Amino acid sequence: MRIGIFLCGCGGLIDGILDMDLLARAAIDLEDVVRVERHPFLCSPEGRERMRETIVENRIDRLVVGACSPLLYLEEFMEVAEGAGMNRYMVDMANLREQCAWVHSHLPAEADRKAREVLEISVARVSGMSPTEHGAVAIVNPDYCDGCGVCRTVCSGNAIRIVDTNGRRSVVDPSLCEGCGVCVSSCPSGAMDMELFSNGEMLAQIDAATDQGADPNIIVFACHWCAYAAADLAGAKRMSMNPHFKVIRTICSARVDVEWIMRAISRGVDGVLVMGAEPGHCRYMVGSLRTRNRMILLNNLLDQLGFDRARVRFAWADADDADKFHRVVSGFIDDIMELGPSPVGCSLGAGEDRFRAMVE
Numbered sequence: 001m002r003i004g005i006f007l008c009g010c011g012g013l014i015d016g017i018l019d020m021d022l023l024a025r026a027a028i029d030l031e032d033v034v035r036v037e038r039h040p041f042l043c044s045p046e047g048r049e050r051m052r053e054t055i056v057e058n059r060i061d062r063l064v065v066g067a068c069s070p071l072l073y074l075e076e077f078m079e080v081a082e083g084a085g086m087n088r089y090m091v092d093m094a095n096l097r098e099q100c101a102w103v104h105s106h107l108p109a110e111a112d113r114k115a116r117e118v119l120e121i122s123v124a125r126v127s128g129m130s131p132t133e134h135g136a137v138a139i140v141n142p143d144y145c146d147g148c149g150v151c152r153t154v155c156s157g158n159a160i161r162i163v164d165t166n167g168r169r170s171v172v173d174p175s176l177c178e179g180c181g182v183c184v185s186s187c188p189s190g191a192m193d194m195e196l197f198s199n200g201e202m203l204a205q206i207d208a209a210t211d212q213g214a215d216p217n218i219i220v221f222a223c224h225w226c227a228y229a230a231a232d233l234a235g236a237k238r239m240s241m242n243p244h245f246k247v248i249r250t251i252c253s254a255r256v257d258v259e260w261i262m263r264a265i266s267r268g269v270d271g272v273l274v275m276g277a278e279p280g281h282c283r284y285m286v287g288s289l290r291t292r293n294r295m296i297l298l299n300n301l302l303d304q305l306g307f308d309r310a311r312v313r314f315a316w317a318d319a320d321d322a323d324k325f326h327r328v329v330s331g332f333i334d335d336i337m338e339l340g341p342s343p344v345g346c347s348l349g350a351g352e353d354r355f356r357a358m359v360e
């Protein structure tokens with residue numbers, strides 16, 4: 001892997017708040033990072049051309065842009081990457097502006113720490129990527145598929161057929177797949193994945209986020225279309241927030257796999273919040289309702305494990321509802337602080353190995 005990192009100052013909107021020298025020094029030490037560059041305006045024609053040249057000169061095959069929100073410029077930077085000969089999907093943006101500099105400007109040292117963490121998570125994400133042809137579409141591993149048809153039942157895009165040649169198995173039509181990922185997280189055989197937002201990418205981000213020693217350490221899985229946009233809006237409105245949460249962007253809240261949450265719990269995270277669109281507003285129609293139902297089942301599983309269900313929560317937030325994002329996340333952080341550190345993160349004594357084995 002040859003990872004390139006570009007850090008944007010955004011004409012003072014980022015580098016007027018964050019310590020970019022510190023961030024650049026931390027970035028070059030990250031595994032597989034071969035180049036770190038800074039620019040005052042990466043989205044400008046000059047910034048994009050410099051990015052293209054640097055990718056070619058350094059044979060960069062994975063790109064992280066530390067700048068504003070991926071909802072604003074990810075597509076443009078993917079085009080730059082493609083123009084430089086990269087696979088266009090091997091790009092991520094670390095949201096340094098809306099979700100670090102702006103929302104935590106009242107705590108500069110904490111904003112710097114969060115920026116380093118967000119950058120590490122993005123580097124982990126691109127490390128977990130593989131070149132893809134279609135982007136966010138579902139794929140099936142026929143070796144694991146037993147043709148149960150659950151994926152076809154949950155697909156609102158009518159993109160899945162069950163064929164019966166040498167045994168039943170599922171086939172996804174990429175031209176019909178809307179990329180919600182609900183089939184992947186619903187498959188009981190672990191036979192499905194996505195080309196983009198793959199399990200590899202998502203688990204790499206969870207591992208990076210749980211390796212970080214924030215106290216408390218809280219992961220918020222936010223849907224690209226709604227809750228993530230609400231988080232950006234909270235930043236744009238300069239709402240001050242407690243920095244002890246890390247947002248991991250998913251394509252839909254229904255893409256959030258129980259395995260991801262259990263992985264985070266088994267690695268000692270103090271709390272997990274999953275956020276999707278209000279009922280009726282989900283881009284994939286009923287994705288967030290499916291997520292809510294899955295979270296109820298997960299709560300029952302957590303009860304059986306003896307793990308406090310209050311540490312895992314689901315909430316709705318539409319793209320324009322920054323107030324709700326702020327209220328829900330702040331309330332969740334307060335509740336987790338009251339609960340204290342995760343029992344998995346602490347020593348459980350004799351019961352620890354058994355608990356971890358159950359979670360695994």
Ligand code: SF4
Pocket residue numbers: 140144145146147148149150151152169170186187188189190191192
């Ligand atoms: S849910 Fe999984 S195992 Fe069942 S048909 Fe779909 S891919 Fe195959």
Ligand code: SF4
Pocket residue numbers: 137138151154155156157158159160172176177178179180181182183184
């Ligand atoms: S990702 Fe969504 S739209 Fe695509 S096949 Fe799976 S359920 Fe259907």
